Amino acid sequence: MLNRMSLPMPVSRNWLRWPVVLLISAMLCACGFHLRGSANLAFSSIYMTFAPTSPLGIELKRNIIASGNTKVLPKADGAEVTLGVLSETREKVILTLNSSGRPSEYMLYYRLTFQVTDAQGKQLLAPTLITLKRDISYNSSQELSKDAEEVLLYRDMQSDMVQQILRRLAAIKMAQPTQPETTPSTVPAATPAATPAVTPPAAPAAAPAK
Template identity: 75%
Template sequence: MSIRMLSNSGLRWTLTLIMTAMLCACGFQLRGSAKLPFKSIYLTFADTSPLGTELKRNIRNSGDTAIMPSAEGAEAILEVLAETKEKVILTLNSQGRASEYMLYYKLTFRVKDAQQKELLAPTMITLKRDISYNVSQELSKSAEEVLLYRDMQTDMVQQVLRRLAAIKTAQATQPTVPEQSVQPAK
């Protein structure tokens, strides 16, 4: 019986090694933090905003981008136009009480450069999660709601970072047309 177990574990080890080699060969790699194309950025979030705090922390960890205390000297300006959280009744039980809710987290923002030229038009990101509700589990459901909003906030930060990273990438790939001097007609 021990010989059989040895051959099974050896086979598993070999298959694991082959699968790992195949993953490496296909170019698979974990998504790292987004590299922002800006040297400096100014965020218009309120200082007490949890989303702004998490976004600042992620920008600092992403590379060489400095977060400026004011718009002066910033290469990019991220303007928050709206940030809302909403809780909507999704379903009702037989007594007419809410039994399921849909949680929404919406952020609308735009990005401008130092000359106030719009780099990213106003963009709305909407995240949603559903949560069941039971009156007998009031405290645990409110704690679950807080955790879901925190999870959506983390997802929101990652989506904003991906959009910021794509701004200059898209501009850099567009061909630049050299300016041609126009000679006045004689």
Template identity: 55%
Template sequence: MKTIVVRMLLVLVAAATLAGCGFQLRGSNGQYNMPFKSIYLAFGETSPLGTELKRNLRAGDSVRIENDASKAEALFDVLGESRGKAILSLNSLGRVREYALSYTLVFRVRDANNKVLLAPTEITLRRNIAFDESQVLAKESEEALLYRDMQTDLVQQILRRLAAIKPV
């Protein structure tokens, strides 16, 4: 009985210490402090990556997404976006056993005066996927899920890099 009380007290002290020092998991509240109040995103209208990035930026109340580049404090330029699929390994019969999927985004961020806030940055994500000829439809669905997962990861990396920009 006494050990349970001591353990509970230790847990309570540890929790209070962590809360008191300001410890917080990275992105645990899903919001980042952006160094600008408005941003223009140069993605195509139907870009899934652009849509998810807009949704994440709107989730935090501090940044406004502008449709007109001249009204924005920051301009997010997409210099390149590509998805790739390469053979990673073959079985003994020369058939594909694994693919390597990749998702690459190259972007930069400028301010309203065309001054570069974030130099051209390339983010490349890779995932491996096993392939089985007898389960082609399932593997196509798995591939789509992996690309969606990479897209979500890419958006989080972009948000962290945007939040790390030092205003000039």
């Protein structure tokens, strides 16, 4: 008869979840998911053309306000610089196929093109394209967990995009206002004091004739 105490104990499913949690945590740390420092921007106000509900625009606005020296204005009037969004796209591309011809790995792309101009419309930063990408494996038996992983990867790329935008904004140097050139005042030369006229002595009177 087998000793029941020698039989292996069933493994709790809660323990099976920990490797997955640790794997996602390690992946996020490797992707740079941590607190970053605020940027030091050379301008005092900025207007951005993101949609009001854009997650990227909301996170970028929060980081700029956290810098403490730059305001984000709701309109272009009065803004020292304007960040114009030219395009913002997300793309999911099949990277590899399994033996059955089904996708087994995807590549996630996040692209943003933007430019920066001053209040006079002068270009401070030419149209710039930032492209981020992450690869993700796919398994139909783990569809829910893979969907959650995809959301986390896009969120991480969004935070990375914000930091890259801030670095480019921090590199912008604003032109200093030119001070009017001052001409030294001309001090009139001192007029020499007039020399008093010397009156020659009068000639002696002629003696009368004898």
